[in-house]
Amino acid sequence: MCAMNKEERHVFILDELAVCRKVLVTDLAKQLIVTPETIRRDLAELEMSEDLTRIHGGAVSFIPTHREMVFEKKMSLNLEEKKRIARRAAALIQHGDTIAVDIGSTTVHLADMIEDVQSLTVVTNSLSAANRFNLAMEEQRITGQIIMLPGVTNPYQASIKGTYTIEFLKRFHFNRAFISCGGVTEQSVYDFDMEESLVSETMIACCQEAILLTDSAKLNKKSLFEVAPMSKISTVICDQDKPIDWHEFGYHWITANEF
Structure with missing residues (x-):
């Protein structure tokens, strides 16, 4: 040529x-x-x-930043990177933890990566994540319970959202919340759906440690709704190093290489 x-x-x-x-x-x-x-x-x-x-x-x-892809389509993008991130995140889960897992094409892989965790309580608004954690229980990779949040279904994202979801969620206290995003900048975490973003925001408010799972394609990208400032995030797990021009906000950055 x-x-x-x-x-x-x-x-x-x-x-x-x-x-x-x-x-x-x-x-x-x-x-x-x-x-x-x-x-x-x-x-x-x-x-x-x-x-x-x-x-x-x-x-x-082209994907307009104000419009979110259907969940199954999102799952196919950057799949290996998302699995590496989820594997590194799963290693942070400890016996006896109560964790929150929001909807996302990275957080959904957490259950696939978890091994030998006892007395785990998982609270989620992701139908796909709940199914996978149930499978982890069937395969005896975990023991404990899976709590599905109440609310209105979003069939395009296999999720639950709404006022009931938020009110029920506020009753919990989590050791760790595993949060996904549609975009993340130096200052803030963003997502596409306002109501689902409010669920993630509430999970962050109710936890000791908020862990953001993001592949590098979302760095320096804004989507429709701000979930939380980065100052609320304890740990970021990404498939590449933190951008060199980002300042430190007190969170810990973990680069998920082969693990």
């Missing part, structure tokens, strides 16, 4: 995206015979023009 100019590369990238739904920086660099840095700049420009949305290592079709 002959070297292309920037406009030709952009057309090629969008054509590939239309066919494959996802493109990777490494693959594009080889196909177009340019450096990965050149491809990253191309993707950044295309994202600014709302032609695509960057993810860790590549890009997918």
Whole structure:
């Protein structure tokens, strides 16, 4: 393939995206015979023009920041990174803990990674997480109880939300709350749905330690609703190091490499 100019590369990238739904920086660099840095700049420009949305290592079709993907579709993005984050987070769960788990395509993997934890109480508004923790009990990887929060179902996110959810949740005190997000900046944690964000905010308010699980594609991104300031977060678990231009707010940053 002959070297292309920037406009030709952009057309090629969008054509590939239309066919494959996802493109990777490494693959594009080889196909177009340019450096990965050149491809990253191309993707950044295309994202600014709302032609695509960057993810860790590549890009997918454009996702408006005010609109959340259907849960099953979110589950397929950055899957290996999310599993690494969840595995590292699961290692923090101790015997006798009472934990809160909100909805999210990373927090849902916690139950898959947990091993040999006794007398665990899990409180969640995620139907998918509840099912997986039930399976962990059936497989005798944990003992304890799973408490499903009451409220109104959101079938697109397999979640529970609403006034009843918040009021019931306020009665609990958690050792740890495992929180997902739609985006996170140096100052704040964000998510897409206002009511589901209020559930996460309440979990944070009712816990000793708030643990944020986020893949690097969400760093420096804002979505519709602010869940909490970063000063309320105790620990961040991410698949890459904290951005070098972020100041410290007192939380502990854990980089989830192979674990």
